[in-house]
Amino acid sequence: MPHVITKILADDRRFELPDGAGSDAVHSDPQYGYAVTQLITEDKNQSGTGIAYTLGGGTHLVQSAIELLSEPLVGQEIEALMSDFGTVQRAMAEHHQIRWLGPHKGVTHLALASITNACFDLWAKARGVPLWKLLLDLSPEALTRLIDFSYLDEVLTADEAVSILKEKAATRSQREHILKEGYPGYDTSVGWFAYSDERIMENARHAIDLGFTAMKLKVGSPQPERDVRRVKKIREAVGDDVRIMVDANQAWSLPKALEVCQQLASMQPYWVEEPTQPDDILAHQTIARAIAPVPVAVGEAVSNRVMWKNFLQAGAVGVVQADCTRLAGISEYLAVSLLATKYPVKVIPHVGDMGQIHHHLVFFNHIALGHEKLFLEYIPHLREHFMHPAIVKDGAYQLPQEPGCSTDLLPRGKH
């Protein structure tokens, strides 16, 4: 039965967080928010839900942008739409008037994320499969037709992407056991910026009890001694075998980043995340060279595939934290994953979606792209708002079974 989009709704959902949760050096008092796209079809039981992540304030701007950009999708049948989605998405992104408001960044690009993710959700539901299976079952050609490759030519063409997928397909079966094992997570909620030293140590020990072997600490304090002290405390609490990542959330200028990173390096962080402003590719390059072999992780604020191309070309990133609720959805996430495959650089997504979509995507990246099995960020704060919250057992994301992208939210007031 064909699924025709008859109406598109946009929503602004914001969620209060527990005291101090979500705080970092720059974002002192966040809410988590989603600009939600709902694709309605004639079949009441089949709708597509897409989300773009925000920190609360201004979500209504993205909601309005969804209403504006999604207009051309009304009346379209989902299989037809997804048969050449790269072209569809390009037409939305390159709208001859609206592109001025980016291009490919900011509020309008976040809207495109939400719209794109809704299309993938409806498509997977229409086929009755979870996203990971939908993507794994596509031919290399069908998969690349989901992607807008424009402006990537000198580094990656659609033909090259097909070749990469075909090459990796030869060894795919060796990696499929991960579907049973689950995909490891790492715990981000250990070390929010506003938490006391005691609390982060307690959280760290608790994370170990839950089966995590990696965790993150927010740094970027005006007093670097605070950062250094807190990394030491967590190291004390969990021992040498656990991976500790530090995240400055753009707090530092380049000179400051170089100074503080030198002090942190002796604590052997597994990565240093967002040391400075996310557009500053050359500063990231300088930092990456200075702190090697510790890698620079970046991504939650990298706007689009072109910026990613530059980051990779410049050797300015060691951990690609692509996020399909920041980029133009699952489609551009796939573009960035393919780019990273080529270099190769690790992809460990940032989870604006709290891992709901990304736990599908890391199974895909491992099996179809041959990416190393690493760990996916885990943040539990919005679990009760999702209809099918991701299941994490013994520190590992379990394979989702429901059709779609796991992005359906419970109605307001229903959790």
Place this chain on the structure above:
Amino acid sequence: MPHVITKILADDRRFELPDGAGSDAVHSDPQYGYAVTQLITEDKNQSGTGIAYTLGGGTHLVQSAIELLSEPLVGQEIEALMSDFGTVQRAMAEHHQIRWLGPHKGVTHLALASITNACFDLWAKARGVPLWKLLLDLSPEALTRLIDFSYLDEVLTADEAVSILKEKAATRSQREHILKEGYPGYDTSVGWFAYSDERIMENARHAIDLGFTAMKLKVGSPQPERDVRRVKKIREAVGDDVRIMVDANQAWSLPKALEVCQQLASMQPYWVEEPTQPDDILAHQTIARAIAPVPVAVGEAVSNRVMWKNFLQAGAVGVVQADCTRLAGISEYLAVSLLATKYPVKVIPHVGDMGQIHHHLVFFNHIALGHEKLFLEYIPHLREHFMHPAIVKDGAYQLPQEPGCSTDLLPRGKH
């Protein structure tokens, strides 16, 4: 008398253009639009008007963002506000929730442009002087306090900016005669993409009659032969002494840009503008090296001072087309002008404001920063909508005399 902001209004103004005007390889049918900020004071006769430029569609998104971001300005006195505006602007740009929607780019950054420009307009009106005089009369210290220098540290600090201003002040009087002479313009409206060959030749000859000695042609056709033919035709029409700039408006991939630029180079364009996607600093670097000594011009879609820093560091730009209706207003325009002074690289603004604010700013850049006297873009299409349209005589912008930034628009239906 103190000028306290009592209310802030935001508006969405869109203007139809004459047939084919404004068209380029990527923007087939633009409107010109302004997201307008109006700062109301107790004195009915004193309000500040700021504009951010759009191509029509989505201007209401910027309007909503102005309402959101400008809230903290209500109740503030304009002299107090401008005494440390760099800090004020930083606080707006770095709002701990809203910054996620950028940071420093897209709809929210355009809103900041409009708000910032309104503050400068009110300030100049409160002092009873045109913007160029306001800026020229500031001490180096007061001028740098208008600017947010964060994330520029390794290239330009506030102290260095003061030093640059002081050094240039020594020779300032030698450049002040430009106030009487006017500042040369170049004609962009000669060669819109949709215009026929005959029309662009006729326009080119007309531009010469009006006193212009430089003009622009839109290129980026799917058939490069069309671009080459049209450059030749204009060259035929105006002779070898006139400067012809070509503008691809982001139409090309890197390989395509290299191919077409090679063909265009023999026609000696004065610059090649926006050859590819504006975030692609490394592609611009490659093109700049390939077409030297012809410079690459870029800027109308470069989001912020950090991107500009990278463009300059990478040698990826030869003509900085900063635009205070795209950047975070006059304040960030000044930051970029100071950065460019340091390298040095030419600044020839893009005029989303149709030159209204920028004709103040080029007088300032020449006198206070010692920038070479070049020419400022001229586009006549919205003249009848401004209360005080810029005056261009014998191909040169005349010095504006009215207090403020020349951004007041006539009410709807009044032109």
